[in-house]
Amino acid sequence: MGMVRELCGSHTTMPIDDMETIEDLARHLQWIADASQSDAFIDCPLADERTALVVAQAHPTTAASLYKTSVVGQFAHFHNEPAVMFCLLSGKPMLGSRGTSQEGIAMQQNVVPIRSKRGSVIGALILESDISKHVEQERNVERLLESNEQLGETLLSLAMSEGGMQSLMQEGIVLFDDRLKVTYTNAQALKLLQEIGCSGSIAGSSIDEMFGGQLSSIAMQEHTGVFRSEFQTKHVALELKAVSLQRDHGMVGGFILIRDLTELKEKEKQLLVKSAVIKEIHHRVKNNLQTVAGLLRLQMRRTKHEEIRHVYLDSINRINSIAVIHEMLAFEGVETIPFHDVAARIVKTIISSSVKPDQRITTHVGGDELILAAEQAMTLGLVLNELVQNCVNHAFVERSTGEIEVSLQRLGDDGRVRVSDTGLGLPDDGAASAARSGHIGLQISETLVSENLGGTFELSSGPFGTQVEITFPLRRMNGEQDDCYY
Numbered sequence: 001m002g003m004v005r006e007l008c009g010s011h012t013t014m015p016i017d018d019m020e021t022i023e024d025l026a027r028h029l030q031w032i033a034d035a036s037q038s039d040a041f042i043d044c045p046l047a048d049e050r051t052a053l054v055v056a057q058a059h060p061t062t063a064a065s066l067y068k069t070s071v072v073g074q075f076a077h078f079h080n081e082p083a084v085m086f087c088l089l090s091g092k093p094m095l096g097s098r099g100t101s102q103e104g105i106a107m108q109q110n111v112v113p114i115r116s117k118r119g120s121v122i123g124a125l126i127l128e129s130d131i132s133k134h135v136e137q138e139r140n141v142e143r144l145l146e147s148n149e150q151l152g153e154t155l156l157s158l159a160m161s162e163g164g165m166q167s168l169m170q171e172g173i174v175l176f177d178d179r180l181k182v183t184y185t186n187a188q189a190l191k192l193l194q195e196i197g198c199s200g201s202i203a204g205s206s207i208d209e210m211f212g213g214q215l216s217s218i219a220m221q222e223h224t225g226v227f228r229s230e231f232q233t234k235h236v237a238l239e240l241k242a243v244s245l246q247r248d249h250g251m252v253g254g255f256i257l258i259r260d261l262t263e264l265k266e267k268e269k270q271l272l273v274k275s276a277v278i279k280e281i282h283h284r285v286k287n288n289l290q291t292v293a294g295l296l297r298l299q300m301r302r303t304k305h306e307e308i309r310h311v312y313l314d315s316i317n318r319i320n321s322i323a324v325i326h327e328m329l330a331f332e333g334v335e336t337i338p339f340h341d342v343a344a345r346i347v348k349t350i351i352s353s354s355v356k357p358d359q360r361i362t363t364h365v366g367g368d369e370l371i372l373a374a375e376q377a378m379t380l381g382l383v384l385n386e387l388v389q390n391c392v393n394h395a396f397v398e399r400s401t402g403e404i405e406v407s408l409q410r411l412g413d414d415g416r417v418r419v420s421d422t423g424l425g426l427p428d429d430g431a432a433s434a435a436r437s438g439h440i441g442l443q444i445s446e447t448l449v450s451e452n453l454g455g456t457f458e459l460s461s462g463p464f465g466t467q468v469e470i471t472f473p474l475r476r477m478n479g480e481q482d483d484c485y486y
Contacts, residue, residue: 004042007055007073012044018122025114025125026056037063038127042114043076045088045121050078052088052124066105066130084124087111091121098131106132172258178251180207192258195236207256211240230261237261286326293319313354314389314441321346321385325378337377339370343406343417346384351404354392360401361392367408370415372474379452380417380470386441387419387468393441395423395466410474417470426461442468 004026008019026042033040042056057072059065078085083097093112100106107128114123172189176182182205185193193202198210211231227242239261244254293316300312324345328337344365355361372380388404396402407418445468446457455472 003072004055007053008044011046011053013047014044014122018116021116022055022114022123025123029056029058032125032127033058033060034062036060036127038110038129039066041071041126041128042123043084043088043126044123046075049089050085052076052081052084055123064130066107066128081109081126083109083111084126087113087124088121091115105130106135172260174202174207174256174258175253176207176255177253181205182207183253189256189258192236192238192260196231196233196238207242211238232265235262237265286323289319289323289326293323310393317350317353317385317389318382320349321381322378324349325374325381335374337372337374339372339377339380340365340367340408342377342381343384343408346381347388347404347406350385350388350392354389358400359396361396361404362402363404363406365406365408368410370408370410370474372415376453376472379448380472383445383448383453383470384417384419386445390441391419391421391423391466395421395425398424411471413474415472415474418467420465420467422465425463425466445470 004023005019008014008022014022022042022044029040029042037060039060040058041054043052044055045052052075054071054074054076057067057070059067076084080100083094086092087094091113093110095110097109097111098106108131110127112125113121114125116122172192173184173186174182174189174193175184182202185202190202193210196211198205211229227240229240229242231238231240237260239259241257241259242254243256244251296312296316296319300309300316303309303312324342325337328342347363347365351361351363384406388406391402391404395404403422405418405420407416407420409416409418442459449455449457449470449472453470453472455470458469458471460467460469
């Protein structure tokens with residue numbers, strides 16, 4: 001606290017007991033700064049009544065400080081901090097005053113007088129907080145209000161000129177005054193108003209009488225900014241956007257933009273109808289496929305030959321894999337498929353229909369979600385069916401337990417599907433040539449991946465099982481990126 005006494009002794013005529021009062025308050029200045037989240041100062045008056053001396057300062061540890069360096073020992077002048085000078089001269093507090101800091105930052109000050117034991121003003125306690133962002137926001141609002149007034153004046157002046165806005169925009173435009181009376185309509189607005197039954201002279205009409213009361217004075221007053229609504233008759237659909245123009249906190253007029261949505265609404269109806277038709281087609285295809293699968297299942301039950309039974313079962317599972325895709329398309333109504341669900345259903349169907357009663361084969365489908373186009377999902381579904389069916393038929397022939405894992409991954413613009421089992425594995429000479437030998441399921445899979453997906457098919461096998469990894473581009477086959485892929 002020696003600095004406080006030294007500054008007071010050098011620049012003021014303050015007696016010792018007053019210096020002690022200032023020193024005592026300075027000891028608590030850091031606590032005051034932290035509690036108020038403000039920079040705290042003590043200024044003492046000088047002989048020049050328009051100048052004060054900063055004798056103590058504390059930066060808040062609970063908030064950002066306005067000052068990078070200490071201002072202790074510097075002078076505060078009237079033109080920068082009038083609130084401080086007013087407080088020192090009048091002895092009255094000044095709360096919420098604005099000023100400029102020693103470093104040129106806009107701030108808000110709360111200033112209270114410090115009195116001696118005799119009651120005279122010997123200093124001022126000052127709390128300063130940064131309001132530069134708030135000031136900038138106020139300036140932006142002022143600029144916006146000014147622009148709004150200029151726009152209103154421009155539009156209203158154009159409304160008074162003949163044909164001033166006839167071809168300004170394709171939308172219809174209606175200008176109205178502070179009494180909500182129409183002062184101007186362009187040709188497009190006049191045409192649209194006539195189509196909804198507004199006849200005679202539009203100028204001078206009240207907007208309360210238009211659009212079924214949707215743009216009434218009450219509706220306009222309850223909304224700020226742009227008021228949007230839609231108005232529809234049997235033959236016409238319109239989008240309405242109304243903006244009121246303000247000046248000095250009062251409405252001086254406004255304008256309404258009218259957009260014809262009739263054709264757009266008609267196209268939306270057509271799209272809904274087409275979507276419903278497409279969904280119905282997928283539903284019927286799914287039903288037909290399930291019917292075919294049911295007929296094949298009846299034929300399978302009649303045969304006594306195990307090899308023929310396997311052929312039937314493979315065909316049934318292939319048909320069911322395609323039916324799953326059509327079922328999801330019928331439900332979703334879009335041409336994209338979340339393949340994780342497809343994979344889970346295909347694996348479940350094969351396990352439930354192909355695994356022997358005395359076997360316990362567990363499955364796991366995990367990884368990323370792949371959103372595929374219908375054609376890609378159909379092809380990949382068939383490939384997955386062949387691979388899982390191959391695992392069931394060959395990997396666990398001499399085993400009562402086993403595991404099959406299907407992993408889906410998204411690698412940038414590519415997708416990867418890995419099917420692995422814990423089965424017997426292929427013969428020693430089969431790892432490289434199995435897909436080209438007697439394994440018809442692997443042959444089908446490799447062909448579908450190469451021809452339909454434009455991808456790669458890699459097979460590896462050993463004593464602990466077999467793994468097939470498929471990598472393919474998440475693109476249409478014409479080389480264009482599809483919007484639905486990740």
